[in-house]
Amino acid sequence: MRELLYLTHRLPYPPNKGDKIRSWHILQYLSRHFRVHLGCFIDNEEDWEHTRRVAGLCASTRFIDLRRHAARWRAMQALLSRQSMSVHYYRDKQLLAWVNDLLAGGGVRHALAYSGPMAQYIDGSAGRTLHRVIDFVDVDSDKWRQYADSKPWPVSLLYRRESQMLLHYERHIAQQFSAASFVSQAEANLFRLSAPLARRKTGHFNNGVDADYFAPGQPSGASPYPDGAQVLVFTGAMDYWPNVDAARWFVQQVWPALRYRHPALLFYIVGSHPAAQVRELVRVPGVMVTGTVPDVRPYIAGAILAVAPLRIARGVQNKVLEAMAMGKTVLASPQALEGIVAQPGLELLLARDEIEFIHHATRVLQQGTAQGAMGAAARHLVLQDYNWERNLQSLGAMLGVPVQAGAQQAGQPQPTQEPS
Structure with missing residues (x-):
């Protein structure tokens, strides 16, 4: 069996947040086709207890403890040069030494970097002999641009600089590697506009959903x-700025009108590590903040409506797909639907501003139950387009794994010649 180096910026388990869901399913897929050598950071102390399960899928592993204070200091050092703070944040001598030792053995001929900053470990001379694929997932440089647009000066200036430096880095990596992947057609198209020299190497594969779970x-x-x-429910990691911003905006701009019309209505914000700005929302009548829950499904199942009022977003929102898979009516902003090809009015509800959020939510509440036909259509879409095993075939094609007939998605780059 061929050997592959897989680099991730977080331990790909447990699959309890967007990036870990994707990286975990990728690891499971890779382990069936390669002897996988995994190098990754661990930024949550609780994740150390999961390393044995992850290692069970790998030929070898190197877990690096990411100390946030040191990582932030490295990121700030990038300001002294024309380099990305994100790349410096994940720069580590121990991981680089492990990668170089592994590659020196000559057995590893394939490599997959999950997220842009991890590509730095195979960007040097040793990596050039590999068949390298980068899964950018999202166009992170554009996410930093959105952050800059939403923040006051001087933070906006810092974020805009990071957007520019990171885009320069993303272009370089995409041109050097054999293929570049994104989480959706929309993300891939955006990157092709930003990096035209790498457009032929740029493709995508959709996320999936465990539709049985x-x-x-x-x-x-x-x-x-x-x-x-x-109950209206909003799920997600509540220390992630786009989710924090969405929760605050919804409570401030939408919730008062809904609560006035329906005095007993409740709004549950469900997700791990809620930031202080989220926790303080419990002061508003009817708003509940749960923090980490053992299982998010009862909260989705028991709600009349799942809302996703994001104003800043890139890629695909797993929270939306999971609620759709459970047959719930989802009310989402255009930003929350980036990368999800769904028909508003048939498979979900689309709200472009607070007026439309209030209008659609009021209609659902007046009906007394979630719209059964819309929920059924939403689940059908997920079953049809968001199957992990089928979608991961496209990643396999980039890595030279034979693709089952009809499994490869349209718009994928053709893998370049693999090194012998």
Whole structure:
């Protein structure tokens, strides 16, 4: 079996947030086709207990403890040069030494870097002999641009600089590597506009959803909500700035009108590590902040409506796909639907501003139950287009894994000649 180096910026387990969901399913897929050598950072102390499970899928591993204070200091040092703070944040001598020792053995001929900053470890002379693929996932440089647009000066200036430096780096990596992948057609198209010299190497593969796990009616058992309550739910990692911004905007701009019309209505913000700006929202009548929960499914299943009011977003929102897989009516902003090819009015509801959020939510609440036909159409879409095993075939094609007939998605780059 061929050998492959897989580099990730976080331990790809547990799959409880967007990047870890994708990187975990990639690892499972790779382990069936390669002897995988995994190098990654661990930025959460709780993740150390999962290293044995991850190592069970790998030929070898190197786990690096990411100390945030040191990483931030490295990021600030990038300001002294024309380099990306994100790349410096994940720069580590121990991981580089492990990669170089591994490659010196000559057995590894393929490499996959998950997220842009991890490509730095195979960008040197040793990496040039490899068949290298970069899964950027999102166009992170554009995400930093969005951050800059939403922040006051001088933070906006710092973020705009990072957007420019990171785009320069992304272009360089895409041109050097055999193929560059993104999470959706929309992300790939955006990058082709930003990096035209790498357009022929740029492709995508959609995320998937475990449709058996996220299924209507799952799990059975008691609801986490008060008996008879009408609930709107917003899920996600609540220390992630786009989710923080979305929760605050919804409570400030949409919630007062909905609560006025429906005084008993509740809004649950469900997700790990809520930032202080999220926790303080509990002061608003009807708003609940749960923090980390053992299972998000009861909160989705028991809600009349799942909302995704993001104003800043790139890539694909797993929170939207998971709710759709459970047959729930989803009310989302255009930003939350980036990369999800769904028909508003048939498979979900689209709201472009607070007026439309209030209008659509009010209609659903007046009906008394979530729209069954829309939920069924949403689940059908997920089953049709968001199957992990089928979608990962496209990544396999980039790495030279034979693709089953009809499995490769349209718009994928043709893999360049592999080194012998």
